[in-house]
Amino acid sequence: MSLDFGLILKQMPDILSGLWVTLWMWIVATLLGAALGFLVAVGRRYGPAPLDWLLKLCVEMLRGTPFLVQLFLLYFGGPFIGLRLEPIPAGLLGLTVYAAAYFSEIFRAGFQAVPKGHVEAADMAGLSRAQILRRIILPEMTMLVLPQCVNMAIVLIKETAILSIITVPEMTMVIGAIGSQQYAFVDAMFLLAIIYWVLVEICGFLGRLAEARLSKFRFAAS
Template identity: 45%
Template sequence: MSFDISVLTNEWRALLQGLGLTIFIWIVGSALGMLLGLVVALAQLFLGAAVRAVLQAYIGLIRGTPFLIQLFVLYYGGPFYGLDLSPMTAGILGLLLYGGAYFAEIFRTGFQSVPVGQIEAARMAGFTQMQIALHVQFPQMLVIILPALANMVIILSKETAVLSVITVGELTAVVSSIGSTTFAFAETLLFLALTYWVLIELASTAGRALEKRLGRFTTRAPA
């Protein structure tokens, strides 16, 4: 057997389209998941016990079940409850809900990491609780939690490969189709692995650069 690169070059349009869809789903799912996580974290910190209990149940359920099962429930189980989603919508919603639970815990921990003295000083200055969270706690904790945020974004990039099981035409689905048709599994799977490795390395580099840049403008708070 020989390594035939033409299997990939002959299908470059399909591969490029699959890659573009993977990146799109990854970015949208990560951004919406991060926004949901921030909202959930703020709600846990400032709303009543009943709301916190519901949100903690959501976080526990998502973190305690595999992403694949969550996708199956959304896509295949949804129609039984009147939720008929397209593969793309189910995939993005799945990433949103999955990432949101983890992002929520990251943000919650970050808010709680800001020294109490600074929060008390902001209260003395007349800040509301929400203003303290957004203008005092959020800027300071962002640098602290940035590595965890970047790591979660990287995890979501890997989870996009799971979306092929609900027929989303992202890169893994395209590569699997080419491999099944040509039986060139070595070429296609190696290409898939290298592509994800490049995406993750780019995301890691961007995260480190952003962390370094933010660190220049953030003064470490006194203990």
Template identity: 60%
Template sequence: MTFDFALVLENVPNIARAFGVTLGVWAGAVVFGSIGGFAIAVARRWGPTPVGWLLRAFVEVIRGTPFLVQIFLLYYGGPFIGLSLDNIPAGLFGLSVYAAAYYSEIFRTGFEAIPKGHLEAADCAGFTRAQTLRRIVLPEMTMLVLPAMVNMTILMLKETAVLSIISVPELTLEVSAIGTAHYAFVESFTIVALLYWGLTDLCGRAGRLAEARFSRYRFSHS
């Protein structure tokens, strides 16, 4: 057996298009998921108790079931409750909801890890709640949750492969089609593995760089 480079080259446009879909869905899910997760964490910590109970139940359900089952139910079961989405919007929505549940737990633990003495010192200094949030809570929480956020973001990239189950034209679906058409699964999935590895490595490096720069900023302004 030999690795057929010609097959890879002739399918570069299709692979690049699918790669763009993967990037778009991943980026959108990370943005919407982190915003939603932050809102859930804030509501659970400072919102009314009944709201906290409902959000906790939501998070437990999402974290307690496989993403494959969730996206399958959303896409194929959604029309039964009046929620009919095309494959890409359904994939983006499902992945964003999944991400929000996990990001919310990261933010929640970040809030809880802030030393109470820092908050008490802010009160003694006469900080308003908004000033405490902006100058104490958010900077310290960011430092605490950044590694976990990077890890979760990398996991979200890998979860985009699951969207092939609802025919989202992302990387895994495209290379599966190429492999089936040409009986060249080794070539096609090797390219996929390299692309995912490259994105994962890039994301990890960016996270470490952000953590280092944020640490220097915090210490220089402390």
């Protein structure tokens, strides 16, 4: 047995189509998940106690169950409560909510990591609560949580492969189908692994670049 990528690469237009679906769903889910996670973290930190308990329960349920199970419940169990979604909307919603649970914990830890002395000094200087949040807490928190956010984005890249279970035409489903049709499944999975590895490396590089730039800004600002 020998690897022959030629059989797979003949289907390059289909592969690129699946790659495009993977990329845009990952980017949108990451951005929406981060935004929703930030709102959840703010609600837990500054909201009333009942809201904190409710949001904590939701976050713990999402973090305590596999994404595959959540996706199955959303796509196949949704119709039982009147929620009928096509594969792509269901996959996007599931990935966004899953991401939001983890991002919320990252941001919550970031809020707690900001030195209290900085907040107290800003309060003594007469800044309002909104100004303290915008000028002190958010900039410092962003620098603190950036590595964790990049790691979460990398996790989400790989989690997009699970979307193939509900027939989302992303990269895993497309390349897997091509491998089965061409009787070259090992070749297809090897190529798929290479593509995911390249995407992860690119994401990690961009994250390190952003972290370096933010560090320079922090040093200049100080």
